[in-house]
Amino acid sequence: MPATKGPSDPSEPSPPPSPGAADTTGPTGPTGPTDAAEVAAQAALSLRGLSTELTARVSQLLEAMRSVGSGFELHVTLDRIAQTAAELADARYAAIGVIDQEGEGLSDLVTYGLTEVERKRIGDLPDGRRGLLGALIHDPEPLLLADLTADPRSCGLPPDHPPMCTFLGVPIRVEGEVFGNLYLTEKRGGGEFSESDLHMVRVLAVEAGIAIGNARIYEAGWQRERWIDGSVAVTTELLSGGDAEDALQVVAEQARRLADAQSGLVLLPTEDRGLEVVAVSSDRPAGMLGTVIRADSLVVEQLLAGEAVFIDDSATDPRMVTDLAARHGPSMLLPLKSGDRVLGTLATPRAPGARQFTQIERTLAAQFAAQAALALVLAEAQRDRERLAVFEDRDRIARDLHDLVIQRLFATGMMLESAERKCEMPEVRDKIGQAVDELDATIQEVRTAIFALQQGPAEAPSGLRTRVLREVGTAAVPLGFQPSATFVGPVDATVGELTGKNLIAALREALSNAFRHAQATRIEVVVDSSVKLADGRSGVRLTVADDGSGIPVGGRRSGLKNLARRAESLGGRSWYGPGVGEDGGGTTVVWEAPR
Numbered sequence: 001m002p003a004t005k006g007p008s009d010p011s012e013p014s015p016p017p018s019p020g021a022a023d024t025t026g027p028t029g030p031t032g033p034t035d036a037a038e039v040a041a042q043a044a045l046s047l048r049g050l051s052t053e054l055t056a057r058v059s060q061l062l063e064a065m066r067s068v069g070s071g072f073e074l075h076v077t078l079d080r081i082a083q084t085a086a087e088l089a090d091a092r093y094a095a096i097g098v099i100d101q102e103g104e105g106l107s108d109l110v111t112y113g114l115t116e117v118e119r120k121r122i123g124d125l126p127d128g129r130r131g132l133l134g135a136l137i138h139d140p141e142p143l144l145l146a147d148l149t150a151d152p153r154s155c156g157l158p159p160d161h162p163p164m165c166t167f168l169g170v171p172i173r174v175e176g177e178v179f180g181n182l183y184l185t186e187k188r189g190g191g192e193f194s195e196s197d198l199h200m201v202r203v204l205a206v207e208a209g210i211a212i213g214n215a216r217i218y219e220a221g222w223q224r225e226r227w228i229d230g231s232v233a234v235t236t237e238l239l240s241g242g243d244a245e246d247a248l249q250v251v252a253e254q255a256r257r258l259a260d261a262q263s264g265l266v267l268l269p270t271e272d273r274g275l276e277v278v279a280v281s282s283d284r285p286a287g288m289l290g291t292v293i294r295a296d297s298l299v300v301e302q303l304l305a306g307e308a309v310f311i312d313d314s315a316t317d318p319r320m321v322t323d324l325a326a327r328h329g330p331s332m333l334l335p336l337k338s339g340d341r342v343l344g345t346l347a348t349p350r351a352p353g354a355r356q357f358t359q360i361e362r363t364l365a366a367q368f369a370a371q372a373a374l375a376l377v378l379a380e381a382q383r384d385r386e387r388l389a390v391f392e393d394r395d396r397i398a399r400d401l402h403d404l405v406i407q408r409l410f411a412t413g414m415m416l417e418s419a420e421r422k423c424e425m426p427e428v429r430d431k432i433g434q435a436v437d438e439l440d441a442t443i444q445e446v447r448t449a450i451f452a453l454q455q456g457p458a459e460a461p462s463g464l465r466t467r468v469l470r471e472v473g474t475a476a477v478p479l480g481f482q483p484s485a486t487f488v489g490p491v492d493a494t495v496g497e498l499t500g501k502n503l504i505a506a507l508r509e510a511l512s513n514a515f516r517h518a519q520a521t522r523i524e525v526v527v528d529s530s531v532k533l534a535d536g537r538s539g540v541r542l543t544v545a546d547d548g549s550g551i552p553v554g555g556r557r558s559g560l561k562n563l564a565r566r567a568e569s570l571g572g573r574s575w576y577g578p579g580v581g582e583d584g585g586g587t588t589v590v591w592e593a594p595r
Contacts, residue, residue, distance in 0.1 A: 547581030
């Protein structure tokens with residue numbers, strides 16, 4: 001049978017609208033809802049003049065329309081339309097090709113009738129940029145074919161594809177615009193699709209357009225609600241007063257969840273105008289943290305200028321110059337911009353071969369990035385105020401220690417030395433001399449604590465050993481005792497800046513946990529830069545052991561999870577075990593990463 005277009009005579013009865021739904025067949029799009037009686041009357045008029053064969057199948061058509069119109073989730077709706085159309089026209093296979101935003105190919109292809117084995121055997125489905133599917137995109141008119149392989153527009157079927165001969169295709173319009181095409185192949189029983197089948201499927205396509213429009217509206221509202229909730233969660237978390245790095249981690253985790261992405265990354269500008277990954281949320285974070293996009297990249301130039309960048313395939317796009325690109329497919333790169341200030345970039349790459357981001361997803365993600373940037377600015381200002389209050393309090397404590405505690409200790413030492421000179425018993429003089437030595441050592445430790453309290457962030461030394469000692473000295477004030485610190489290997493010479501920065505953050509977290517939760521009276525800190533990791537690489541290991549109460553059963557593990565996340569993002573690991581208290585009491589936290 002030769003290829004034929006569907007009837008286009010103006011006198012031909014138009015397909016009936018869905019009961020209770022808006023009429024979307026007019027040239028100006030939706031005309032608003034009508035009552036059930038009016039819709040029923042229109043449907044009755046549209047059915048007049050149908051052939052006897054069509055009239056006999058009206059009940060089947062109405063049932064198909066009812067089935068298509070139920071449900072709100074878009075992809076479920078597309079699955080239902082494909083199945084219903086196949087059953088209505090008695091076709092073995094059905095598919096819906098969703099046209100991409102450029103109108104040049106397919107962004108999605110929903111199939112019915114193929115088994116999982118056949119789908120895997122076929123591999124990648126057609127993209128609609130050539131062949132018969134491409135022709136229907138550029139010429140969206142109903143089409144009947146007795147043999148699709150004989151059509152000059154056909155480019156053949158891929159290897160291992162089930163044989164297909166007869167073909168029926170109709171466009172699906174949503175609010176006057178072509179959303180995609182409905183394809184049916186292989187009429188059961190070996191026959192051809194008839195004009196009656198074409199009429200029925202065209203009517204179903206009108207109802208499908210209404211159902212898809214409703215599903216898109218519902219899904220858009222649902223997505224907006226999710227992104228708004230995510231923005232609220234980020235703002236609440238950032239303003240609750242946590243560490244700056246933890247704040248960036250929250251942004252990465254929320255963005256990954258909301259965008260249904262494989263990874264969530266936050267990048268901050270480097271000194272040479274590049275971008276560095278500083279926060280990672282991923283099931284496979286190894287090697288991501290610390291990755292730098294060079295300043296000469298076109299992507300960096302756009303992002304630092306406050307422009308969003310959307311990538312169809314990270315693995316093949318020449319603008320993606322890092323090793324991470326091969327792991328990902330479609331990606332959104334969004335500037336974290338507040339006013340005229342660009343704080344950094346939020347990246348949400350999906351897995352290779354995943355669907356592209358829709359326009360509404362891009363818009364909502366950009367709004368989320370702007371909200372997250374504003375929350376980061378507010379959180380930064382709040383932390384600055386809190387930091388200033390802490391520095392003022394530390395200055396007061398340092399003055400009190402110097403003016404009161406040290407003076408009293410010094411005076412006590414003078415009194416003991418005077419008593420030692422007057423004492424005639426050698427044993428007593430020795431004891432007094434030991435007490436004086438202890439006081440001298442205590443005065444030196446207090447002076448070290450005063451020095452640590454009076455150091456500002458700009459005065460922080462660059463050596464890892466000194467930074468560890470500073471953290472230990474700073475923790476001595478709230479703890480009420482001085483933790484011990486031991487170093488193994490050339491720590492300053494072998495540990496890189498990225499690993500060192502994360503080691504200090506891990507040390508701070510471990511000391512904070514010991515102070516807040518363990519009620520420890522003894523803490524031992526060991527930094528060993530001579531260890532070998534499980535994979536044979538040279539690494540550095542931080543061990544923080546205390547004699548506190550240990551980790552309660554069922555207690556919170558957020559601090560330990562943070563330690564593990566930091567280590568894993570660098571390709572290392574973290575774990576905990578018994579401490580250094582009597583009978584193994586307390587907790588020992590171990591954190592290690594490549595040097």
